[in-house]
Amino acid sequence: MIQEAVQEVRVFAPATVANVACGYDVLGFAIDSPGDEIVVRHCSKPGLHITAITGDEGKLPKAAEKNTAGVAALDLLRHLGMTDRGIEMEIHKKMPFGSGLGSSAASAVAGAYAVNCLIGQPLTKKQILPFAMAGEASADGAWHADNVAPCLLGGIVFIRSNEELDIAQIAPPKDLWAAVVHPDIEVLTKVAREILPKEIPLxxxxxxxxxxxxxxxGLIQEDYGLISRSLHDVIAEPRRQKLIPDFYKAKHAAINSGALGFSISGAGPSVFALCEGEESAHRVAKAIARVFDAVPLGNQAYVSRINPHGVHVVEEKGSAPRA
Amino acid sequence: MIQEAVQEVRVFAPATVANVACGYDVLGFAIDSPGDEIVVRHCSKPGLHITAITGDEGKLPKAAEKNTAGVAALDLLRHLGMTDRGIEMEIHKKMPFGSGLGSSAASAVAGAYAVNCLIGQPLTKKQILPFAMAGEASADGAWHADNVAPCLLGGIVFIRSNEELDIAQIAPPKDLWAAVVHPDIEVLTKVAREILPKEIPLxxxxxxxxxxxxxxxGLIQEDYGLISRSLHDVIAEPRRQKLIPDFYKAKHAAINSGALGFSISGAGPSVFALCEGEESAHRVAKAIARVFDAVPLGNQAYVSRINPHGVHVVEEKGSAPRA
Structure with a gap:
């Protein structure tokens, strides 16, 4: 088969909600926005070169082998024996660090996926998973697919085993919407992990x-009642809620506004609610935002269907037939 | 609607496999045999009277309010305000006590279901669940639906909450078979429960x-590979295996013979394997039985599809129209 030769490609990798209340370390889903964008193009100088990073307040390293997106891309190129290719990369961070929205996972996925598109898509999305995982692990030191996998594949992803990268995709119910609110504080994943006990009651x-x-x-059988009755976290939420101002006020506001359930997104501080229908999700997002407004705490609210696609190409340039 | 008046009804309630490796306290399925049979008929003397019990080696009480099947039936009659009805009950135990095959659950389900059939089926199977639960709780003191629910409803039943009796039914994959082997020892549920720790590592x-x-x-998506990779119990099996002679030998024999997975049925001593196809299940059952034969330990092997129906009427007598 003749592949199209692409000169430049821009991809968008969405934010993700991991843990999803009762799915600590094993469940995540993608939303429509926010997300990171990465542009890659061919260049004559061998190797991967990060030429620009925006939206990071100068925090991210430009050295490819130290950068989350760079590590993911390099790992993929190494696997394919293509590290001598000349590739330029621009990284546009469009969501905050330490937000609980899978920021580093989005960069890792975007980096690996963009490069794969640029070189003629030798790998499927699923085959890219371990390289994106390596990228995220370089940022937070942990090996967890609950952000990376839904960011890459879209929809709801269940992870049977992070070690074996054994995952199952679940088609989202048609009317399932998410209300996600990010309050302007930073929670370090490391702190959120250390707050958890080593042992829990059976x-x-x-x-x-x-x-x-x-x-x-509930998700598979589209049973919203069962989804609602199941959205409880008795392990992480009771410990981590103290890192988020007025967490229970926000939870009560969400539930009283009709949310199916409410909990912490990833390690926080973002919170999410699952809702039946768009209107309900907008109402719930507003109710949560009002609680943070009253703290007062700046915040950004996002309302989104469960994003079924995950990372995708936004723009391609300079396509031409190749032998 | 005019109901048929039934003079006598005989029901069969199947054995069940609870826990199912990774589903400690939350998952169970029904098999075709063995199972208990209960016969009920109208009589003129008010109240519930247990007139015969067979297969119990004289161990079961005949007083209805002390007998598992009797308690379940009385609880149902009390709910309906019908305790003054005259009903005779015969109980035919056809599986051993303390077998890990849901023996007391089968009696409780059969008792409540038989009486419900005799009085014109005022309740659905799902509505009978709490009364059967009460019957089983009178026998083993615990409130667990993982035997009662699949015995009543058939198929594979997932229990979100035992306290709330919140359950979900899962249609069994077409080619999913079970090989169940009961070795001739008794494990008391109480002992099997006490062997578990109060805390476990996160x-x-x-x-x-x-x-x-x-x-x-895996079950819902009929993915036998995923089913196989998931059939591991890291909580109960490592502690309870010591109650079953040559457990790991039996496990290796099952896996080497092609089982998808193998673990303890309920609290044991019965063991089960899930298999793809009937032929595989027969081969696996033989391999497990050979291990117990070599101990030497008498044993009974059962090969069965996942039973999709649960408790059912075997025979009805004396039907006649009723106003």
Whole structure:
């Protein structure tokens, strides 16, 4: 088959909500926005060169082998024996660090996916997963697919095993919407992890397993009542809520406004609610935002369907036939 | 609507496999045999009278309010305000006590369901659940639906919450078969429960949650590979295996013979394997039985599809129209 030769490609990688209440470390979904954009193009100088980074307040390293997106792209090129290719990369961060919205995962996914598109798509999205994982691991030191996998593949992704990268995709129910609100504070993933106990009561594990299984059955069977009854986190939320001002006020506001459930997005400080229908999601997002406004705490609210596509190409330039 | 008046009804309630490796306290399925049979008929003397019990080696009480099947039936009659009805009950135990096959659940389900049939089916199967639960709780003191619910409803049943009796039914994959082997020893549920720790590592909880979710996705999506990769129990099996002679030998024999997975049925001592196809299930059952034969330990092997129906009427007598 003759592939199109692409000169330049711009991709968008969406924010993701990991954990999803009862799915600590095993469940995540993608939303429509915000997200990161990465542009890659061919150049004559061998190697991967990050030429510009915007939106990072100067925090991200330009050295490709130290940059999340760079590591992911280099890992993919190394796997394909193509590290001598000359590639320029621009990174446009469009979501805050430490937001609980999978910021580093989005950059890692965008980096690996953009380069794969530029070189003629030798790999499928699923095959890119380990390289994007390596990119994210370089940023936060952990090996978790609950942001990377939904960012890459879209929809709702369940991770049976992070070590084995064994995942299952779940088609989102048609009317399932998310209200996500990011309050302007930073929670370090490391701190949010250290706050969790090493041991938990077997009873809590059984409750969490019950809710996680209920959520999966509810999602697959489009049973919104079951989804709602299952959206409880008895492990991470009770410990991490203290990192988020007025968390329970926001939770009550969301539930009272009709949310199916409400919890922390990833390690926080972002919070999310799942809702049945767009109108409900807008109402819930406003109710949550009002609570943070009253703290007062600046915040950004996002209302989105579950994004079924994940990372995608926004623009391609200079396509021409290649032998 | 005019109901048929039934003079006598005989029902069969099947054995069930609870826990199903990674589904400790939240998952169970029904098999075709063995199972308990209960016969009920109208009589002139008010109240519920257990007139015969067979197969119990004289262990079960005949007083209805102390008997598992009797308690379930009385609880249902009380709910309906019908305790003054005259009903005779015969109980035919056809599976061993303390087998890990849901023996007391089968009696409880059969008792409540038989009486419901005799009085014109005022309740649906799902509505009978709490009364059957009460019957089983009178036998083992615990409130768990993982045997009662699949025995009643058939198929694979996931329990989000035992307290709320919130359950979801999962249609079994077409080619999913079970090989179940009962070795001739008794494990008391109480002992099997006490052997479990009160606290477990968070890491183990996450592994178990990953496997449980993987199993549900695999069952619903008919992905036998995912089912197989998910059939691991890191919580109960490592502790309870010591109650079953040569457990790991039996496990290796099952896996080497092509089983998708193998673990303890309920609290044991019965063990089960899930298999793709009938032929595979027969081969696996033989391999497991050979291990117990060599101990030497008498055993009974059962090969069965996942039973999709649960408790059902075997015979009705004396039907006549009723106003």
């Amino acid at each position: 009873l809590n594990a059984t409750q969490q397993i019950g809710n996680l299984g209920g959520l999966l059955c | 890491l183990n909880a996450t592994q178990q949650i990953g496997n449980l979710g993987g199993l549900l996705c």
